[in-house]
Amino acid sequence: MQRPKIAYTASRPYSSHADAFRQGTSSPLALLEAGLARIEAREPAVRAFVALGIERARADAQRSTQRWLDGVPLSPIDGIAVGIKDIIETADLPTGQGSPMWTGFRTQRDSATVQALRDAGAVIVGKTTTTEFAATEMFASTTNPHDPQRTPGGSSAGSAAAVGAGFVPLALGSQVVGSTIRPASYCGCVGFKPTYGALNRGGTYDQLSHSSAGVIGATLDDVWVSSRAIASRVGGDPGYPGLAGPDALPQARAPQRVVLLETAGWAAATPGARAALDASVEWLRERGVEVVTRAQSDKVEQFERQLADGLLELTLSIIAWETRWPLESYAQRDRSALSHAMLKRLANAAAMTQQDYEAALARRTQLRAAFAALVAGSDGVVTLSASGAAPLGFASTGNAGFAVPASILGVPAVTLPVLSDENLPLGLQFIGAAGEDAALFSLASWFVDEARVD
Amino acid sequence: MQRPKIAYTASRPYSSHADAFRQGTSSPLALLEAGLARIEAREPAVRAFVALGIERARADAQRSTQRWLDGVPLSPIDGIAVGIKDIIETADLPTGQGSPMWTGFRTQRDSATVQALRDAGAVIVGKTTTTEFAATEMFASTTNPHDPQRTPGGSSAGSAAAVGAGFVPLALGSQVVGSTIRPASYCGCVGFKPTYGALNRGGTYDQLSHSSAGVIGATLDDVWVSSRAIASRVGGDPGYPGLAGPDALPQARAPQRVVLLETAGWAAATPGARAALDASVEWLRERGVEVVTRAQSDKVEQFERQLADGLLELTLSIIAWETRWPLESYAQRDRSALSHAMLKRLANAAAMTQQDYEAALARRTQLRAAFAALVAGSDGVVTLSASGAAPLGFASTGNAGFAVPASILGVPAVTLPVLSDENLPLGLQFIGAAGEDAALFSLASWFVDEARVD
Numbered sequence: 033m034q035r036p037k038i039a040y041t042a043s044r045p046y047s048s049h050a051d052a053f054r055q056g057t058s059s060p061l062a063l064l065e066a067g068l069a070r071i072e073a074r075e076p077a078v079r080a081f082v083a084l085g086i087e088r089a090r091a092d093a094q095r096s097t098q099r100w101l102d103g104v105p106l107s108p109i110d111g112i113a114v115g116i117k118d119i120i121e122t123a124d125l126p127t128g129q130g131s132p133m134w135t136g137f138r139t140q141r142d143s144a145t146v147q148a149l150r151d152a153g154a155v156i157v158g159k160t161t162t163t164e165f166a167a168t169e170m171f172a173s174t175t176n177p178h179d180p181q182r183t184p185g186g187s188s189a190g191s192a193a194a195v196g197a198g199f200v201p202l203a204l205g206s207q208v209v210g211s212t213i214r215p216a217s218y219c220g221c222v223g224f225k226p227t228y229g230a231l232n233r234g235g236t237y238d239q240l241s242h243s244s245a246g247v248i249g250a251t252l253d254d255v256w257v258s259s260r261a262i263a264s265r266v267g268g269d270p271g272y273p274g275l276a277g278p279d280a281l282p283q284a285r286a287p288q289r290v291v292l293l294e295t296a297g298w299a300a301a302t303p304g305a306r307a308a309l310d311a312s313v314e315w316l317r318e319r320g321v322e323v324v325t326r327a328q329s330d331k332v333e334q335f336e337r338q339l340a341d342g343l344l345e346l347t348l349s350i351i352a353w354e355t356r357w358p359l360e361s362y363a364q365r366d367r368s369a370l371s372h373a374m375l376k377r378l379a380n381a382a383a384m385t386q387q388d389y390e391a392a393l394a395r396r397t398q399l400r401a402a403f404a405a406l407v408a409g410s411d412g413v414v415t416l417s418a419s420g421a422a423p424l425g426f427a428s429t430g431n432a433g434f435a436v437p438a439s440i441l442g443v444p445a446v447t448l449p450v451l452s453d454e455n456l457p458l459g460l461q462f463i464g465a466a467g468e469d470a471a472l473f474s475l476a477s478w479f480v481d482e483a484r485v486d
Numbered sequence: 487m488q489r490p491k492i493a494y495t496a497s498r499p500y501s502s503h504a505d506a507f508r509q510g511t512s513s514p515l516a517l518l519e520a521g522l523a524r525i526e527a528r529e530p531a532v533r534a535f536v537a538l539g540i541e542r543a544r545a546d547a548q549r550s551t552q553r554w555l556d557g558v559p560l561s562p563i564d565g566i567a568v569g570i571k572d573i574i575e576t577a578d579l580p581t582g583q584g585s586p587m588w589t590g591f592r593t594q595r596d597s598a599t600v601q602a603l604r605d606a607g608a609v610i611v612g613k614t615t616t617t618e619f620a621a622t623e624m625f626a627s628t629t630n631p632h633d634p635q636r637t638p639g640g641s642s643a644g645s646a647a648a649v650g651a652g653f654v655p656l657a658l659g660s661q662v663v664g665s666t667i668r669p670a671s672y673c674g675c676v677g678f679k680p681t682y683g684a685l686n687r688g689g690t691y692d693q694l695s696h697s698s699a700g701v702i703g704a705t706l707d708d709v710w711v712s713s714r715a716i717a718s719r720v721g722g723d724p725g726y727p728g729l730a731g732p733d734a735l736p737q738a739r740a741p742q743r744v745v746l747l748e749t750a751g752w753a754a755a756t757p758g759a760r761a762a763l764d765a766s767v768e769w770l771r772e773r774g775v776e777v778v779t780r781a782q783s784d785k786v787e788q789f790e791r792q793l794a795d796g797l798l799e800l801t802l803s804i805i806a807w808e809t810r811w812p813l814e815s816y817a818q819r820d821r822s823a824l825s826h827a828m829l830k831r832l833a834n835a836a837a838m839t840q841q842d843y844e845a846a847l848a849r850r851t852q853l854r855a856a857f858a859a860l861v862a863g864s865d866g867v868v869t870l871s872a873s874g875a876a877p878l879g880f881a882s883t884g885n886a887g888f889a890v891p892a893s894i895l896g897v898p899a900v901t902l903p904v905l906s907d908e909n910l911p912l913g914l915q916f917i918g919a920a921g922e923d924a925a926l927f928s929l930a931s932w933f934v935d936e937a938r939v940d
Contacts, residue, residue: 123815123818123819133594137593139591140587140819141812141815141816141819142811142815143811144811144812147811147812147814147815148811151814232811234693234808234811234812235811235812235815239688239693239724240724241724241725242725263840264839264840265810266810266811267807267808267840267843270693270694270695270808271695271696271847273840273843273844273847274840274843276840353721354721354724356719356720357596357597357598357601357602357686357688357689357720358595358598358601358688358689360601360605361577361595361596361601361689362595364577365577365594365595385718386717386718386721386727386728386730389721389727389728390727393725393727
């Protein structure tokens, strides 16, 4: 097998749109119109959006364009076009949670994240599709922008598809299992799942105890700058200071030592994906980075065993208990409007006790301590973002094995569109220590600089 | 001045309604109808409810009555009539948050707490008034059931008034400053603000970082049993196991040593309230309880100074930052629909930075550690629940000085209707260590047993 190529394949420009807006080589209105033209051409096949708010978007982009002309942008992301996952409240568009029970539901307010983005001058283009309640079942018919026969991944399906198709350079998602990292991998996007609590989930219908807002973008720069624009305006979840670090992309810093984790996803990884990860490790070693594997370290081996020991079941039982109350209420209202997967989750929850949940939380706490010990003294973890290219068909949104660890550990993860499998995008994932989001982006920034090919 | 009397003045029966239902001396339907008769007679003056759901309540009470007759109640609180603060979602009634912007807003689902109560057989009677967004301004015209010229307190105004007037034996509230303990004190109710996270706030429009669900009731027994009925079904906030302890009221246990705290409320306390607290201390000492005061202990003196050092300002700045995003969104929609107090809060929030918030959180963490050290080796803290009887008029919902500490510390507090001021109810407050809610109820249970007068 030929050695896979490592290349940063995300759409250009590599850097923030701010540079082009400042230099006058682009404008918010031009950016929006280019995206709308792509939407017109490809949205009938991709189906990334539940709702579009074009009129307001054009007016907002017009105002932003004027601010750049006047030299008074509200922020570096003033004028960036954004898609919003349909579990996140928006004042002008309904929030349907991917469920027939919530279709057309309006709160007439913006979520914390949307409020912050608008405050920074961002242009909200529309609401993107999600699986039912950001979980497993897909009522929407979104397709992968790189192959209409394949899933875009989930649950942030529309957000990843919209960015991957070039409809918008940025979109908000969320993640509690693999809902940002996996679709970003399948659709060839940068994806960021921050440290637990780092981006305010107010006004988002996802308040699970290890879920977080997710940011999907065409470039690493836009993803970081937008995330900081949110955190500096509305902070993190209540009780959490919020994402810390510079407002601009953290300076690239070469890692000295990273830990390679196979995770439970490895068993499902395709030959192409395995080869791509092997090539990434070799690529890192060629650049002087020490890559520690389970074969070389008892500590890594022990942690891999913990990851392989029912981690997905653990996360699903935590989620089941925490969603028992809304699901029970929904079931009483209209059982037929819930998917089979949701009814099964509800049944699992009903079989749990407060003590079961407490035990699950205790195991999670123990895993977090073990991870903190594992990464201490290294620059982070490297692994795949998904088990391979997006699978054919739409029966499943794909295997989430590689994304589960960072979710349950509450630590930051970033996926970079630098690998491929079956000639389709595959992400390489870096995972950092809790609260070390900025350091993770320094590593990712170095990687992108090294991997860029023109 | 004559020594104030210490007496448990809450409406009878002292014990759970379950005893009367089991014995057949009462029934859920009889309980509901007695409450509805009082509502018919006094609600025009008290105005505790925003909305009543009488038809469904009667059907639910009828079914519950049958279950007791058949000897198959769903729980000890099967058939208890409950009022729900209007920031908490209910499937059948709108949730207005005390704000003209949200009047009539429907989600068609029950909150976690309401879902659990219904699952336990409770009968939801209606939605009770709240100040705007459970904060300071009162758009509703609820009056104190003991004196129509006085405030019922806030923000859980209607819940406390409804229980105090005998409309319902139980009501849900919430607290982030003094919203459960203060109105319960003014209206002569038992009030419980649990440890942070102990009761699931899912579906409640109050997700601040030290707010919690509150339970207001006519008896200590009902308050505890209902709280446990909620926690055992839907647990605590996501990531928190939820209120722990026996399903029945924890056994009475005489305290050996309690710490007396004056708090910042003392400066505003009326002569009658001061005399009542002094009498309570004497009463405790007569029963062999060691009461440690600031005069006797440097540790207490130091902690009192920390409490007096801008604690309300600290809590208000935390709240301001955390409510910045919805208030900004509301202001953009319709500034005129927000009270002056909310616009001021928004202005305060807009002047804050992420770093200011982080510093406020750090101070809160430090205070919590100091409190844990203070109460270690004691059975808890005793203080007043309010600075006196409910004030005359409706311009303010009263001084919250005595309630602020337990809120910001995230620790459990219970107010007992055992004191009086101006011949009106005044609560005595016990505060426990974080997570020690059951021990706090053992203490309160002992107090109630001692204080009962027939």
